[in-house]
Amino acid sequence: MTTSDSTLAKRPPRRVYHLAGPGDVIGTFRRWLADAGGDEREVSRTYSAQFFDVVTAHGLTALVEASRAREAGVEGRGIRVMARPQIGRRWRGPLWDVAMVLNAARILWTAVRFRADTLVVGAGTRWYMLIPAALLGIRVVPILHNTLWAEGVPPPRRGLRDRLTGLFWRRFAAGTVAISPAAKRQVESLASGTRGEILVATPQYDRGQFEGIAQPEHARRPFVVMYAGRLERDKGVFDLLEAAERVEAVAPGQVLWELCGDGRARGELEAAVERSVVRGRFVLHGHRNRDEMRAAFERSHVVVVPTRSSFPEGFNQVVAEGVLSGRPVVTSAVVPAIELVPEAVVLVPPDEAKGYAEAVLRLLGDRDEYERLRSAAAGYREQFFDRERSWARMLERVLGLPARVVPVESEAGDSTPGSEASRAA
Numbered sequence: 001m002t003t004s005d006s007t008l009a010k011r012p013p014r015r016v017y018h019l020a021g022p023g024d025v026i027g028t029f030r031r032w033l034a035d036a037g038g039d040e041r042e043v044s045r046t047y048s049a050q051f052f053d054v055v056t057a058h059g060l061t062a063l064v065e066a067s068r069a070r071e072a073g074v075e076g077r078g079i080r081v082m083a084r085p086q087i088g089r090r091w092r093g094p095l096w097d098v099a100m101v102l103n104a105a106r107i108l109w110t111a112v113r114f115r116a117d118t119l120v121v122g123a124g125t126r127w128y129m130l131i132p133a134a135l136l137g138i139r140v141v142p143i144l145h146n147t148l149w150a151e152g153v154p155p156p157r158r159g160l161r162d163r164l165t166g167l168f169w170r171r172f173a174a175g176t177v178a179i180s181p182a183a184k185r186q187v188e189s190l191a192s193g194t195r196g197e198i199l200v201a202t203p204q205y206d207r208g209q210f211e212g213i214a215q216p217e218h219a220r221r222p223f224v225v226m227y228a229g230r231l232e233r234d235k236g237v238f239d240l241l242e243a244a245e246r247v248e249a250v251a252p253g254q255v256l257w258e259l260c261g262d263g264r265a266r267g268e269l270e271a272a273v274e275r276s277v278v279r280g281r282f283v284l285h286g287h288r289n290r291d292e293m294r295a296a297f298e299r300s301h302v303v304v305v306p307t308r309s310s311f312p313e314g315f316n317q318v319v320a321e322g323v324l325s326g327r328p329v330v331t332s333a334v335v336p337a338i339e340l341v342p343e344a345v346v347l348v349p350p351d352e353a354k355g356y357a358e359a360v361l362r363l364l365g366d367r368d369e370y371e372r373l374r375s376a377a378a379g380y381r382e383q384f385f386d387r388e389r390s391w392a393r394m395l396e397r398v399l400g401l402p403a404r405v406v407p408v409e410s411e412a413g414d415s416t417p418g419s420e421a422s423r424a425a
Contacts, residue, residue, distance in 0.1 A: 013139065014398050016055065016062045019049050021123035021145065022086075025066035029074050030080045044317055045204045047122070047143070050392035050405070055079055057404040058396075065115045066292065067123065086124060094147045106131035111138055118174075118399065123142065128164035134172035141196075141398055142169075142176045143184040146314040148190070150349050151363075152333025153309040166190035171196075175398030177201055177315040177391060180336035199398055201391035202340070203317045205384050210324045214298040215374075218367045222256035222281070225299035225360055226327075228318045231263030231284070236306030237271065239353040243306075244278045246357035251364060256281050260288045260296050289412070297325040301370075302363055305331035309350045319345070323380050328373035330359045340383065343376035362417035 025048045032052050032115075038382045046136065048064070055062045056077050064081040067089070087106065090098025091143035102123040111119050111133055118131055122143035133141045148165070169176070169187050174194035178184040184198045218223075231237050237259065256292045266284065273282050288296055297303075303322030307313045311334070319337035322329040323344050332350040333337060346363065348355030363370050383389060392405045 003322050012141075012401065013058075013060060013114050013116070013118040015114065015115050016060055016118045016120055017111045018062060018064045018120040019052070019122055019124045020064055020066050022068045023048065023066065024068055025064060026068075026074055026081050026083055028073060029064070029079070030074075033074070033076045045206075045390070047145075047391050048205075050180070050390065051120070051395065052077075052079060052256040053405045054080075054392050054395050054399075054401070058401050061118070063110070065110070065124075080152065100126050101131060104132075108136075109134050112136070115351055120395070126165075128161070128168040131168055131172050134174075138174060139174040139399075141395075141425050142173055144176060144180075144314060146180040146181045146188070147180070147185045147312040147336060148351075149310045150312050150334050151336050155186075162190055166192065169194045171195055175199070175396045177398060179203075179391075181339055182336035183314055191280070196269055197398060199394040201384065201394040202383055202389040203320050204387065205320070205392045207325060209387050210381075213294065213325050215326050216301045218300075218301070218370050220301075221254055223254055223360075224256045224258060224300045225304055225330075226258045226260070226296055226303050227304050228260045228288075228296070228321070229305070229316075229368060230261055231259065231266045231269055234308050234311035235263070235264055236308045236351075237263075237265060238272065239306050239308065239351065240267065240304065240357065241272055241276060241278070241282060242353035243356035243360065244282050245276060247352060247360055247364075248278050248281070250357075250361055253281070253362065255364065256283070257263065257297065258283050258296060260285045260293060263289045293321075297321065297327065300325075302360065303327045303329045304356060304360070305329060305335050305337075306356055307332070309334050318382050324384060326374050326377050328363060328370060328377070330356060330363070341377065341380040344373055344380055347371065403424070 028046050028048050032049050052347055060080045062363040065078060066083050067086045068083060071083045073080060087102045088095060091099045107124055116138055118139040118141065118143045120143060121130060122145050126143060130140050169191035170193055173196050178198055178200050181200050184200055187198060227240055229235050247255050270284060273279055276282065303318060305316055305318050307316060313335050314339045316335045319329050319331060319335060319341060323341045329345045330348065332348050334350045338345050346359045349357050387393065393403060396403055
């Protein structure tokens, strides 16, 4: 593998076009501009806020595109943030392929009109469709928020698509920031050597957000199992409901399930809960802000992350947040975050409600195992406070920029946006 550091140093970025994805990037930007103590809606430091920090620290000009909704754009401090929904986001089958081409063409046209010298892409099209931008001399920097395929299951065979993806990283990607070691390995397996470095960033948190967080008594009942994230089938929320029903059959009335978050499947899930034997013990709280999330973690005994193998999870920050809160985490190999906290998690087979039920029952009945997992969690905390491992620092490195972003914990009124509970920005 060769790095592009020397090339980038000779041609530092000045005008950056960033496709940030579906989060509430505009809302985050407004709060960032106001410097009002950050985004109270979130738990971790959002990647978009870190991007804004990099841009201003180095005097760059940036155009940022968010695809969440149609709303008025915002400008300030050399940054313009606009909302532009992805073309064909609800298309399926062959039409989805057409949508990817159309989105790639729009990205290229926007980059040219903006006179971008650098394209930082976290979402929007297939990676190999960015090759024309690189051929025009635009530095292309992929941000791997998701893996290329779900971890823990055999990778799909996609023939030509995989070869083109490998070619993109081998010849055209100037540098990459990956959200997990798993995402980096997958790229390297396709590319057999990459043009630019692939650097792995670690989610970042404010130490104060988790200081003094109340620890649960194992014997306290009900035993609270907490889920935080989008309410979607791919995120495993219906598996969780089945697991709750299985647990109820063995330990009636002993376990309370709390779900924090919102999503497209909420109505369907609420209807299923109404028909369920765990009605009243399977509670949907909706989106929770930062302080409400802290309270939810304090109420919980266990955090569960049931992402299904149909979703290419990039990291899942709730695993980190559970560990930072001193809670055991129940999840599967589909979730790449487990690699950073291996002794603090209980692994179950992917897509298996029975496995989640058995894990919860085991923790409910085995205090020694429960306390062992909690003790292990404490040993993994520091990496999530280490600003040298942050997304901002990795972006500076792949762009060939000196480290200038002020560490978050030294800023006045530090905040911590970005939980999986809403996955904003």
